[in-house]
Amino acid sequence: MSTTLAGVAVDAEGFLLHPEDWTEALAAEIARGAGIDELTPRHWLVVRFMRHRYLATGTAPTIRTLGKASGVEMKELYQLFPKGPAKIAAKIGGIPKPRGCI
Amino acid sequence: MTTAIDKVSIIVSHGSLEGIYPGLIMANGARMEGIEANLFFTFFGLDAIHRTRQQHVKVATVGNPGLHLPTMLGGLPGMSAFVTHEMQKRMEELDIPPIPEFLEMISDAGGKLYECKASVDMFKLTMADFIPQVDSVITVGEFYAMAGGGQIIFT
Numbered sequence: 651m652s653t654t655l656a657g658v659a660v661d662a663e664g665f666l667l668h669p670e671d672w673t674e675a676l677a678a679e680i681a682r683g684a685g686i687d688e689l690t691p692r693h694w695l696v697v698r699f700m701r702h703r704y705l706a707t708g709t710a711p712t713i714r715t716l717g718k719a720s721g722v723e724m725k726e727l728y729q730l731f732p733k734g735p736a737k738i739a740a741k742i743g744g745i746p747k748p749r750g751c752i
Numbered sequence: 753m754t755t756a757i758d759k760v761s762i763i764v765s766h767g768s769l770e771g772i773y774p775g776l777i778m779a780n781g782a783r784m785e786g787i788e789a790n791l792f793f794t795f796f797g798l799d800a801i802h803r804t805r806q807q808h809v810k811v812a813t814v815g816n817p818g819l820h821l822p823t824m825l826g827g828l829p830g831m832s833a834f835v836t837h838e839m840q841k842r843m844e845e846l847d848i849p850p851i852p853e854f855l856e857m858i859s860d861a862g863g864k865l866y867e868c869k870a871s872v873d874m875f876k877l878t879m880a881d882f883i884p885q886v887d888s889v890i891t892v893g894e895f896y897a898m899a900g901g902g903q904i905i906f907t
Contacts, residue, residue: 714857734783737784
């Protein structure tokens with residue numbers, strides 16, 4: 651099942667179907683829908699890291715890698731994205747939902 | 753849509769590598785979905801949070817039919833260390849951390865770690881024997897109270 655958000659195709663859970671449709675304005679809108687009213691520079695650091703890794707490698711980084719290499723450590727990741735850092739940052743970054751168990 | 757799970761309380765009761773990892777993966781996976789996670793270590797599961805023993809957790813190579821290794825071979829000296837090493841290599845490839853790092857990760861992610869009072873008393877251990885991420889020693893009754901309103905998973 652798919653639907654649209656601001657004219658862009660998303661899946662049933664709200665993840666962009668086509669990462670190339672992504673814009674920063676859209677990111678802010680997805681964030682609001684996920685309960686994050688304002689994307690701070692720290693949020694952006696994580697969101698951009700997720701997106702860059704996905705576009706470069708074809709897979710989203712694991713939560714372990716996110717905590718080690720994004721520039722934001724584990725505790726803060728969960729403060730920034732209480733509903734799940736990898737999942738929510740992927741959604742805001744316009745990439746598919748990460749399918750790893752870690 | 754069915755009701756979403758918002759809390760899990762996971763009991764870790766075994767002290768082998770294959771006995772400990774499933775509970776940790778389930779707990780970390782819960783936090784990754786924004787689900788509250790409690791870990792309750794009981795019996796030999798306490799080795800997972802024991803300061804020194806957590807560094808030496810091994811795969812059980814005897815009496816473990818899933819390994820498809822004849823029991824007599826599994827009992828050879830060094831076999832458990834070898835199989836453990838091989839498994840750790842494969843897990844590292846999947847970015848699954850070693851047990852000490854994994855527990856730190858779960859704790860930093862907001863997961864809570866508890867020790868079973870009966871087991872701690874039986875093995876004559878104290879808080880000083882455990883990693884600092886452990887929240888407290890709790891009774892079975894306290895565990896059930898804490899798990900209220902969520903799901904309990906026994907591993």
